[in-house]
Amino acid sequence: MRHIITTVITILIVLLFVYFFNQTPVKEKKRTAVPKQSTEVPSAKPTAQSMTAELDEKTQAEFRFYKDNWQKGLGDHQPKPLNKDPSYIEAYRDYDYARSHCKDIITSLAIGAEPFGYELRDYKEQMSEQQRRVFQNRVTKCQDLGHPTWKNEITMDVGLVVAHLKNRMDQLTPETAEEVALQNNLKQIEAIEKIGHQLFNLERGETIDFDLRSELYQQKRNLQSQYPQKVLFAPYAAEDMPLVESLNQQVAEIEAQMKANTFFDHDKIQSSQEVLFNAISQLDVSMKNTISGDGFWAIYVWFKDKHSDDRFDSYLKSMKQPVGIKKFDDWIQPIVMKFRACELGIPCGADAPLAESVCLDFRTPQSSDSCGKGVIDYYVDDHLSAHQLMDVEYVLQNRFAL
Amino acid sequence: MKKSLVLIIFVAVAWVMMYQWGDSPETQQILQEIDKNKAYQQPVRPEPRQPAEEIQLIKPASGLPQGHLFDENPVVDLIIGLNHFALCLGHLKVKDSNEPVKLSAKQLAYLQPYYDACETEQKIMSLYNQNNIMLKLQGAANDDRLKLLMKVGALNTEDWRLIQEWVVDMKAQELLLASALVERYLFVNSENDLATALGSRDARYNGMMVEQGFALLACKKGMDCSHSSGLMLTRCADDERACGLNYFEYVEAISLSGFKRDLATTVDWIKHTFAL
Numbered sequence: 001m002r003h004i005i006t007t008v009i010t011i012l013i014v015l016l017f018v019y020f021f022n023q024t025p026v027k028e029k030k031r032t033a034v035p036k037q038s039t040e041v042p043s044a045k046p047t048a049q050s051m052t053a054e055l056d057e058k059t060q061a062e063f064r065f066y067k068d069n070w071q072k073g074l075g076d077h078q079p080k081p082l083n084k085d086p087s088y089i090e091a092y093r094d095y096d097y098a099r100s101h102c103k104d105i106i107t108s109l110a111i112g113a114e115p116f117g118y119e120l121r122d123y124k125e126q127m128s129e130q131q132r133r134v135f136q137n138r139v140t141k142c143q144d145l146g147h148p149t150w151k152n153e154i155t156m157d158v159g160l161v162v163a164h165l166k167n168r169m170d171q172l173t174p175e176t177a178e179e180v181a182l183q184n185n186l187k188q189i190e191a192i193e194k195i196g197h198q199l200f201n202l203e204r205g206e207t208i209d210f211d212l213r214s215e216l217y218q219q220k221r222n223l224q225s226q227y228p229q230k231v232l233f234a235p236y237a238a239e240d241m242p243l244v245e246s247l248n249q250q251v252a253e254i255e256a257q258m259k260a261n262t263f264f265d266h267d268k269i270q271s272s273q274e275v276l277f278n279a280i281s282q283l284d285v286s287m288k289n290t291i292s293g294d295g296f297w298a299i300y301v302w303f304k305d306k307h308s309d310d311r312f313d314s315y316l317k318s319m320k321q322p323v324g325i326k327k328f329d330d331w332i333q334p335i336v337m338k339f340r341a342c343e344l345g346i347p348c349g350a351d352a353p354l355a356e357s358v359c360l361d362f363r364t365p366q367s368s369d370s371c372g373k374g375v376i377d378y379y380v381d382d383h384l385s386a387h388q389l390m391d392v393e394y395v396l397q398n399r400f401a402l
Numbered sequence: 403m404k405k406s407l408v409l410i411i412f413v414a415v416a417w418v419m420m421y422q423w424g425d426s427p428e429t430q431q432i433l434q435e436i437d438k439n440k441a442y443q444q445p446v447r448p449e450p451r452q453p454a455e456e457i458q459l460i461k462p463a464s465g466l467p468q469g470h471l472f473d474e475n476p477v478v479d480l481i482i483g484l485n486h487f488a489l490c491l492g493h494l495k496v497k498d499s500n501e502p503v504k505l506s507a508k509q510l511a512y513l514q515p516y517y518d519a520c521e522t523e524q525k526i527m528s529l530y531n532q533n534n535i536m537l538k539l540q541g542a543a544n545d546d547r548l549k550l551l552m553k554v555g556a557l558n559t560e561d562w563r564l565i566q567e568w569v570v571d572m573k574a575q576e577l578l579l580a581s582a583l584v585e586r587y588l589f590v591n592s593e594n595d596l597a598t599a600l601g602s603r604d605a606r607y608n609g610m611m612v613e614q615g616f617a618l619l620a621c622k623k624g625m626d627c628s629h630s631s632g633l634m635l636t637r638c639a640d641d642e643r644a645c646g647l648n649y650f651e652y653v654e655a656i657s658l659s660g661f662k663r664d665l666a667t668t669v670d671w672i673k674h675t676f677a678l
Binding site: 364365 | 504506589592600601602603604605606607610613614640641643652653656657658659660661663664
């Protein structure tokens with residue numbers, strides 16, 4: 001009897017221990033998690049199952065369609081779970097990889113298409129065996145990064161994959177000097193995007209009377225449809241000119257009325273323009289000074305993308321320092337920037353995402369030669385001539401004062 | 403023994419350095435030829451603004467068929483004409499579409515008189531409008547050159563033979579057409595003599611060299627490459643550093659050392675390959 005009582009008491013003590021053990025953190029978190037609610041991805045949300053139950057039949061069918069395609073795309077591949085305890089820079093690299101390389105791949109897989117996406121579909125037949133292997137690795141990595149979203153969301157939206165990974169990064173605090181520099185660089189870019197967005201809204205102005213606006217718009221369209229036929233780059237026929245001039249005048253009057261019907265806060269526009277210009281100038285300085293290779297690369301990619309964005313064009317012109325004729329500049333800058341990023345410590349080995357991008361750069365002939373090689377090894381040993389290297393070295397020293 | 407070994411190594415290193423970085427006689431020659439163009443060392447000079455009526459975009463040649471401004475061959479005339487009027491065509495297109503002007507103050511100050519001239523020369527330019535382009539192309543439907551220029555897909559060795567025969571007889575401006583064809587052929591056939599001469603495996607870079615090399619030779623053979631030529635005005639619209647410079651000055655002023663040496667090598671290769 002005593003034996004039974006002892007056993008019961010022991011079991012009770014063990015159960016109490018287990019209960020308390022589960023209530024207390026298992027260990028101190030290695031990295032400081034900042035408990036903040038992301039605006040993009042709410043952390044507390046209904047589960048996929050509970051949401052699914054509330055969906056109508058059509059949406060459920062779509063949901064199943066995406067999920068089935070995703071599962072089929074995985075085939076035998078068991079997705080590698082995300083690192084549960086990443087450093088800030090590891091979380092950034094996952095996020096950066098997904099936003100830079102996975103959008104087309106994940107979208108294609110979710111709709112049951114080949115993972116080439118729109119941009120690469122023309123190249124799929126020309127890929128070398130090595131490129132095919134590297135591309136398959138990219139697909140696998142994108143599946144790994146996308147899978148947690150697939151498990152938890154009711155849709156396979158690539159934007160959510162990227163947002164989840166950004167949220168994961170934002171909850172971490174940078175620890176090393178490089179991580180702090182990277183975070184500062186990313187914050188600068190985010191701030192510029194925000195200022196730009198506000199400014200471009202201000203520049204569009206606010207319509208005062210919406211009914212008047214649509215009426216004027218219709219009148220303008222009517223006038224435009226009355227212009228005589230015109231051959232491209234040739235003047236109007238002489239007999240058509242009186243009509244053209246009359247129409248031009250009427251259109252100009254309507255445009256003036258449209259402008260008068262829009263409120264522009266000129267003071268605010270001017271001050272926002274100055275803020276934006278200063279912020280972009282500061283980012284240009286950061287590109288020269290940052291100690292983070294990833295931060296440097298993020299800034300370079302931002303400038304590169306924004307050069308083709310008309311709204312930012314006039315702000316970026318003064319930062320541009322072209323080298324040689326335009327085509328030469330277009331050729332040498334991406335190479336110089338890769339050298340600089342590698343110098344600053346971005347991964348540049350044979351398996352690094354940057355090396356992967358050089359190998360999969362289908363617009364450049366012979367890009368397949370770089371597959372399986374580190375970025376610098378490829379350019380120095382295999383690709384660039386002595387004269388080309390001399391110019392790359394010159395631009396590096398000149399631009400970054402090494 | 404030790405001393406002589408050091409001496410031998412020193413001489414060997416010096417020889418390698420000279421070989422790598424020194425200018426070959428051909429390079430020296432082309433660099434000297436560029437040097438002859440005295441004004442290149444001057445910085446980009448702001449041109450005095452000229453009234454529009456003083457600017458003539460076209461200097462008509464005599465003895466050409468009606469509707470031709472540059473060459474008797476309709477295709478050659480068409481392509482040179484489009485190249486020549488590129489500045490005005492681009493300007494009028496932007497003007498028609500009400501797109502915002504993207505030029506810097508320096509570019510605008512330099513190009514405005516030429517843009518004003520475009521307005522007054524629209525009639526001449528209409529020789530190169532859509533209707534006339536189609537007419538010229540129809541008239542030359544059986545022209546071998548047209549067929550070659552319009553050929554879809556990769557150029558083969560037979561095409562290459564035709565290009566070589568054609569280039570030998572080319573006049574100055576026509577060399578720009580040759581440039582496009584040669585560039586296209588070499589891009590696909592990346593293992594070629596020029597790639598070997600440049601030591602460059604980068605087909606994009608080699609193509610760029612071909613384009614610049616042919617332009618340089620066309621200028622030497624008499625194509626208008628002055629600061630007010632179609633060639634340089636379109637470059638000015640693209641890159642403000644070109645405004646006010648002729649082609650030689652432009653290349654000399656903005657090119658890096660390795661690029662210049664490779665350009666000289668490319669010019670030598672073009673001269674040799676096409677017996678120019």
